[in-house]
Amino acid sequence: MRHAIIEMYMGDSTIRHLCTKRCGTATAISPENWCIRSPFLGGDRSMIISVVCIFKFIHSVIWVPWKTQVYFRKQGISGPNYRPIFGNTPEYRRLFSEVRSKPMPFNHDIVHRVAPFYCEWSRKYGKTFLYWFGTKPTLAISDPDMIKEVLMNTGDGSFQKARNNPLAKLLFGQGLNGLDGEEWALHRRIANQAFMIERVKCWVPEIVESITKMLIKWEEIRGGGDEFEIDVHGELQNFTSDVIAKTAFGSNYEEGKRIFLLQDQHKYLAYQALGNVYIPGFRFLPTKKNRERWRFDRETREAIRNLIKNNNSERENSRNLLSLLMSSYKNQEGEEEKLGIEEIINECKTFYFSGKESTADLLTWALLLLALHQEWQNKAREEVFSIFGENESIAAEKLNDLKIVNSILCETQRLYPPVVMLPRQTSKNVKLGALDVPAGTHFYLALPSVHHDPDIWGKDANEFNPLRFNEPRNHLASFFPFGIGPRMCVDPLSKDFKLKGALCGGFVFKAMEFLSGCTVNPTLNCRRFISRVYAYYDVSNMIHTLGE
Numbered sequence: 001m002r003h004a005i006i007e008m009y010m011g012d013s014t015i016r017h018l019c020t021k022r023c024g025t026a027t028a029i030s031p032e033n034w035c036i037r038s039p040f041l042g043g044d045r046s047m048i049i050s051v052v053c054i055f056k057f058i059h060s061v062i063w064v065p066w067k068t069q070v071y072f073r074k075q076g077i078s079g080p081n082y083r084p085i086f087g088n089t090p091e092y093r094r095l096f097s098e099v100r101s102k103p104m105p106f107n108h109d110i111v112h113r114v115a116p117f118y119c120e121w122s123r124k125y126g127k128t129f130l131y132w133f134g135t136k137p138t139l140a141i142s143d144p145d146m147i148k149e150v151l152m153n154t155g156d157g158s159f160q161k162a163r164n165n166p167l168a169k170l171l172f173g174q175g176l177n178g179l180d181g182e183e184w185a186l187h188r189r190i191a192n193q194a195f196m197i198e199r200v201k202c203w204v205p206e207i208v209e210s211i212t213k214m215l216i217k218w219e220e221i222r223g224g225g226d227e228f229e230i231d232v233h234g235e236l237q238n239f240t241s242d243v244i245a246k247t248a249f250g251s252n253y254e255e256g257k258r259i260f261l262l263q264d265q266h267k268y269l270a271y272q273a274l275g276n277v278y279i280p281g282f283r284f285l286p287t288k289k290n291r292e293r294w295r296f297d298r299e300t301r302e303a304i305r306n307l308i309k310n311n312n313s314e315r316e317n318s319r320n321l322l323s324l325l326m327s328s329y330k331n332q333e334g335e336e337e338k339l340g341i342e343e344i345i346n347e348c349k350t351f352y353f354s355g356k357e358s359t360a361d362l363l364t365w366a367l368l369l370l371a372l373h374q375e376w377q378n379k380a381r382e383e384v385f386s387i388f389g390e391n392e393s394i395a396a397e398k399l400n401d402l403k404i405v406n407s408i409l410c411e412t413q414r415l416y417p418p419v420v421m422l423p424r425q426t427s428k429n430v431k432l433g434a435l436d437v438p439a440g441t442h443f444y445l446a447l448p449s450v451h452h453d454p455d456i457w458g459k460d461a462n463e464f465n466p467l468r469f470n471e472p473r474n475h476l477a478s479f480f481p482f483g484i485g486p487r488m489c490v491d492p493l494s495k496d497f498k499l500k501g502a503l504c505g506g507f508v509f510k511a512m513e514f515l516s517g518c519t520v521n522p523t524l525n526c527r528r529f530i531s532r533v534y535a536y537y538d539v540s541n542m543i544h545t546l547g548e
């Protein structure tokens with residue numbers, strides 16, 4: 001028996017040696033006997049298992065990628081050569097660090113900063129090419145027809161949201177963003193109800209209150225002087241988290257803000273994980289970072305759970321997002337649908353994560369562009385005054401009349417889209433245009449390149465020209481800052497109301513310009529591997545108030 005136990009863990013020669021030492025039976029124990037005594041894992045077995053493991057490894061790390069590469073090449077799609085295990089990730093990262101190390105004169109030609117790998121490889125291999133993130137084949141596409149097909153998911157449901165790196169999933173992958181199939185459909189139906197435009201309009205007073213609070217603070221910092229310095233992006237992040245906390249948690253918004261602080265800390269660890277090739281099983285190891293991740297997740301969930309309990313007692317007539325998510329709704333078949341507590345917690349985390357930075361990024365860029373283009377700032381201000389009057393409060397119904405402000409925001413999102421990664425993968429073999437795409441292929445939809453493509457936008461594609469949005473667009477997928485199709489952004493506020501409200505509520509009333517000679521570097525914030533356009537300011541956080 002003792003032999004058998006030892007044998008379970010060790011190879012043949014070791015057991016022979018141990019037996020000789022302990023009972024001198026080395027010759028008595030033949031390999032056949034070992035097998036009888038330990039029928040589960042004999043020497044031959046472990047050998048077989050090792051061979052199978054090696055075979056599987058070679059199969060998935062060498063054979064399948066090679067086969068996939070050849071499959072695409074036969075269809076005329078090339079790309080950088082696959083390298084075992086890491087794919088093209090080292091080169092991908094090198095290209096990012098190269099662009100980040102160079103100063104950039106301020107212009108709107110940002111694609112080579114935001115997606116240097118796309119610029120480099122599309123130049124060498126054409127607009128559609130194949131590259132490798134680890135062992136994941138990734139098809140880069142920028143043809144609006146193909147993008148539309150993927151996002152509208154017309155390939156009979158075969159283009160799914162790509163699965164998150166499990167380490168990042170803890171932060172943002174358990175809600176709408178990371179779900180698929182029936183589970184996603186249920187969450188989406190409930191989120192759509194919660195975000196109905198009529199409900200959302202009720203939040204305008206809260207939004208205006210947050211803007212006013214922020215502007216009072218700015219005035220205090222200004223202290224009556226002509227110039228003041230302020231971290232615009234940081235301020236706008238506080239503003240958006242204030243708004244989301246208020247609209248999500250109503251009177252409990254201070255507690256909501258504490259939760260968001262925990263999420264912010266968690267976020268940096270999640271971004272680090274996204275930048276690396278994931279090794280299966282790594283998330284279970286109690287490394288320092290993993291323990292931190294688990295702690296942030298535990299504390300956030302506990303805090304939201306408590307808020308849900310409190311919210312339950314004050315639910316009557318409550319119009320905050322949490323109450324709306326906790327309500328039950330009738331689906332098309334007339335059946336009642338409701339989310340469970342853990343699902344609500346996941347959605348609260350998702351809304352904060354999805355809403356805060358994207359909105360703050362967009363407002364930052366809008367402010368900067370208005371500061372750089374005084375003529376548009378004046379036009380926007382005139383429009384706001386003509387619709388609301390100089391001292392009138394903001395009426396939600398009138399926000400849709402802000403045509404110029406709307407074009408300015410569209411042009412801002414065209415040049416500086418806040419979300420630049422819309423990850424998708426195929427769940428089975430599909431046809432995309434003329435291409436046969438095998439199951440398990442990931443997609444990079446080159447959103448920034450499409451938004452800056454001269455073939456679509458004309459020679460002045462890299463210029464700020466809101467007038468272009470007066471013309472109808474030729475193609476649905478030529479401008480998609482909020483995505484398109486079933487997985488399009490869930491928040492109608494961000495498309496229509498909040499941004500306009502934010503701008504007309506405060507910013508465009510103030511004449512602002514940034515210090516001349518400032519350098520602003522839009523780049524993909526690689527350090528945290530966040531797929532957003534992010535501003536690195538040198539001295540550009542300076543705002544001059546021109547004095548009213």
Ligand code: HEM
Pocket residue numbers: 176177178188244350351352354355356358359362417418419421422423480481482483484486487488489490491494
């Ligand atoms: C300027 C602001 C915003 C931009 C540019 C933006 C952009 C986007 C984009 C491009 C997608 C689609 C992603 C994909 O197809 O893979 C998306 C989805 C989503 N957004 Fe937004 N978003 C903004 C604000 C918000 C806000 C304020 C919230 C919530 C409070 C929000 C919640 C979501 C959610 C939950 C999804 C996932 C929808 C689904 O998968 O069904 N977003 N957003």
